[in-house]
Amino acid sequence: MVNKAARPTNDLLGQDLWNIQLDSQGQLKHLLTIEGLGSQMLTQILDTAESFAGVNESVKKVPLLRGKTIVNLFFEASTRTRTTFELAAKRLSADVLTINISTSATSKGESLLDTLRNLEAMQCDMFIVRHTDSGTAHFIANHVAPHISVLNAGDGQHAHPTQAMLDMFTIRRHKGPDFGALRVAIVGDILHSRVARSQIHALNTLNTGDVRVVAPNTLIPKDIERMGVSVYNDMDEGIRDADVIIMLRLQKERMQGALLPSEQEYFQLYGLTEERLRVAKPDAIVMHPGPINRGVEIESSVADGPQSVILNQVTYGIAVRMAVMSMTLGRSVSQSSADDNRESQ
Numbered sequence: 189m190v191n192k193a194a195r196p197t198n199d200l201l202g203q204d205l206w207n208i209q210l211d212s213q214g215q216l217k218h219l220l221t222i223e224g225l226g227s228q229m230l231t232q233i234l235d236t237a238e239s240f241a242g243v244n245e246s247v248k249k250v251p252l253l254r255g256k257t258i259v260n261l262f263f264e265a266s267t268r269t270r271t272t273f274e275l276a277a278k279r280l281s282a283d284v285l286t287i288n289i290s291t292s293a294t295s296k297g298e299s300l301l302d303t304l305r306n307l308e309a310m311q312c313d314m315f316i317v318r319h320t321d322s323g324t325a326h327f328i329a330n331h332v333a334p335h336i337s338v339l340n341a342g343d344g345q346h347a348h349p350t351q352a353m354l355d356m357f358t359i360r361r362h363k364g365p366d367f368g369a370l371r372v373a374i375v376g377d378i379l380h381s382r383v384a385r386s387q388i389h390a391l392n393t394l395n396t397g398d399v400r401v402v403a404p405n406t407l408i409p410k411d412i413e414r415m416g417v418s419v420y421n422d423m424d425e426g427i428r429d430a431d432v433i434i435m436l437r438l439q440k441e442r443m444q445g446a447l448l449p450s451e452q453e454y455f456q457l458y459g460l461t462e463e464r465l466r467v468a469k470p471d472a473i474v475m476h477p478g479p480i481n482r483g484v485e486i487e488s489s490v491a492d493g494p495q496s497v498i499l500n501q502v503t504y505g506i507a508v509r510m511a512v513m514s515m516t517l518g519r520s521v522s523q524s525s526a527d528d529n530r531e532s533q
């Protein structure tokens with residue numbers, strides 16, 4: 189179920205918000221948001237990622253994007269996303285540039301569009317963009333040369349589609365392909381989380397049986413029920429019998445005013461402890477997009493415990509980003525072609 193009311197209204201987003209992600213054949217050209225993509229497309233991303241996960245575990249490198257140039261444009265801090273995009277591009281044999289924004293001409297007042305025009309002049313094929321402003325990746329996709337693909341690596345509070353897809357990949361690997369049988373609880377700062385928004389769209393598109401958000405009312409967006417989730421203010425009720433628990437970081441950098449009494453009180457009410465985890469199903473998995481704050485949203489022993497798949501998520505992120513890169517650059521890869529093209533590093 190897609191919440192039309194939740195569609196971003198930022199002026200930067202332009203027109204044809206959903207259609208610009210697909211080319212005239214319905215193939216993925218840009219990945220800017222999960223919204224507007226159907227279950228078939230999401231499943232294609234997951235299946236393609238599955239073939240690359242095998243590559244990552246064995247030979248490490250395929251020549252699919254040899255001769256392509258991919259630019260990492262990160263205007264906001266990142267460890268996992270930037271690094272796994274870079275590794276994914278290298279494993280597909282692309283040339284990768286990571287622009288250091290703090291030392292680039294942007295810091296001397298050059299406009300975003302002028303920076304893009306200069307990168308286009310260097311014959312780049314793909315921009316991977318993270319920005320504090322919602323809508324930046326859409327803005328760039330609306331202005332780049334037609335052969336260039338744009339991947340959104342997180343824009344403001346709006347979307348983080350590759351994170352959502354690696355999370356779906358993690359759930360499918362650990363819980364099987366029947367999303368309809370699953371109860372998924374997303375716990376924490378839903379209000380400021382682009383990850384939660386993209387996860388909810390992906391879970392609903394894949395027809396997940398029960399999607400819940402768990403947080404104090406101050407951290408839940410108004411009308412979120414219209415996105416097809418149920419809301420819980422009580423942590424024990426919210427995670428009861430859950431198959432999957434996704435913990436979120438408190439995004440203090442995006443909070444305006446006092447939304448919480450204190451981190452200690454937040455941990456008491458919403459922190460995932462070993463004791464509290466027992467309320468979920470015995471084989472529930474614990475996920476977190478990172479960075480984690482131990483003792484704020486999650487107890488260390490849970491983050492490092494047997495039900496945690498937090499580091500698996502990071503590993504799977506490489507395969508998922510390889511899938512999205514190969515699909516958007518027009519090289520949809522099946523298992524057999526991946527096998528045929530393998531070469532030693």
Ligand code: CP
Pocket residue numbers: 265266267268269270342351477478479
């Ligand atoms: N999950 C995530 O986006 O992490 P980074 O901020 O480290 O990229």
